[in-house]
Amino acid sequence: MATTAFTLAQKLAAGEVVFSAWCGxxxxxxxxxxxxxxxxxxxxxSQHGLWDVGGxxxxxxxxxxxxxxxxxxxxxGDFAMVSRALDFGAEGIIAPMINTVADARAFAAAAKxxxxxxxxxxxxxxxxxxxxxxxxxxxxxxxxxxxxLAMIETRTALQNFEAIISTPGIDGFFxxxxxxxxxxxxxxxxDPLSKEVDSxxxxxxxxxxxxxxxxxxxxxxxxxxxxxAKRGVKFLAVSSDLAMLRAGAAAAMKVxxx
Numbered sequence: 053m054a055t056t057a058f059t060l061a062q063k064l065a066a067g068e069v070v071f072s073a074w075c076g077x078x079x080x081x082x083x084x085x086x087x088x089x090x091x092x093x094x095x096x097x098s099q100h101g102l103w104d105v106g107g108x109x110x111x112x113x114x115x116x117x118x119x120x121x122x123x124x125x126x127x128x129g130d131f132a133m134v135s136r137a138l139d140f141g142a143e144g145i146i147a148p149m150i151n152t153v154a155d156a157r158a159f160a161a162a163a164k165x166x167x168x169x170x171x172x173x174x175x176x177x178x179x180x181x182x183x184x185x186x187x188x189x190x191x192x193x194x195x196x197x198x199x200x201l202a203m204i205e206t207r208t209a210l211q212n213f214e215a216i217i218s219t220p221g222i223d224g225f226f227x228x229x230x231x232x233x234x235x236x237x238x239x240x241x242x243d244p245l246s247k248e249v250d251s252x253x254x255x256x257x258x259x260x261x262x263x264x265x266x267x268x269x270x271x272x273x274x275x276x277x278x279x280x281a282k283r284g285v286k287f288l289a290v291s292s293d294l295a296m297l298r299a300g301a302a303a304a305m306k307v308x309x310x
Contacts (some may be wrong), residue, residue, distance in 0.1 A: 057182035058197035060093055060121035060143040064224075064266050069281045072123060074270070074292040076101030080114035082293050087118025095123040095289055098133070099148050105136070109177070112141045116181050123199075134162035138198055139174050141181040146226050146268075150202035150216060151209045160221025163200040165191060168221045199223045201268050201287065205231035210252055217256075217265050224266025224287065227253055244272060257284045 063070050072093035073086035078101065083094050094115045096108055103111065108124060115122035123144035124137040134145050147159045161169040175190060184190045202216055203209075205228035209216065217225055229244030236248050243249070253269065260267045261284065268287035271277035272295075277288040 057184065058121075058143055060123070061197045061199050063092065064199060064286055067286070069285075070121075070287050071277060071281075072287065072289045073120075074289045075111070076103075077293050077297075078102040078104065078107045078111075080107065080110040083111045083122075084114035084118040086293065087115050087120035091120055091290075093121040093123055093144070093287075094118070095125055095144075095146065096142075097125050097292075099125050099127045101125075108137060109140050112137070113181060116141065131158050131162040134159065134200075135171050135174075138163065138171070138194075139176070139178055141178040143197065144199035144201065146201045146203060148203045148228065149205055149209075149231075150222075151206050152212055153215045153219060156202055156216045156219040156222050159202060160200060160219055163198055164195045164221040168195055195221075199266070199287075201226040201266065203228045204256065206235045213256060214259055214263075217260055217263050222265070224268050225256055225260055226287070226289075227256065227269035229253075229270060229272075244270075245276070253280075253285075254283070 070093050071091060072095045073091040074095050074097055075083045075086060076097040083096060086094050096103055096111045098108055112122040121143040122141060123146060124142045125146040126133040126137060128148050137145060145163055150156050150159060162171060163169060165171045179190050200221060200223045202222050203226045204213060216222065229249050230242055233243045233246050233249050257267045266287055267285045269280055269285050270289045271280060272291060274290055277290045280288055
């Protein structure tokens, strides 16, 4: 398999920090533009974003066309979409609300071929986009070049963290700071930058490093992403396409209004 077609796994395996754009607007051109503007990865957000299946298919190709690695955050509990997005050519999958070892195993089963998982064969579009012509070559190496990140967002997930991160086929964790802050406050507050979220993140970073897994997190700003990179987080989703659009519009209006 031509490993140059799978940049996300290679960079993370080499210990590099990967910043990903976060794309909830359902337009492949937006995802491609974010890729062309320098992000090495673009995450298509289909849990809370507005993407349908056809859009995900086109968006993955558009991200690759823009020179970046396509990632998909799948909807809650939608492990069928895990395999489908990989068949479309995604290089990474982020799965929300992985709270137990059973959740982690179900996620890994959909993301990885045997003997690690139970992913069903059908990666024809992925092979085309990756320039892979031999089926046995893809089968042999795909597990190494598909990055499966389990979202940690609840008290239960924190309690089961070491078992989740140690599950075969789970390549790392991805902090959902807003939902975790809601869970930690018993639904009384939302503060993704709270000290309690931060303290749990430090514990998870250390545990994932010990397990030789990838620490990941969603960041509401570039400043936060840069800060967490210094603390050892290797995969960082930065802001969102809608937030960037609003920030650009606000900056323009500030000038126009004097």
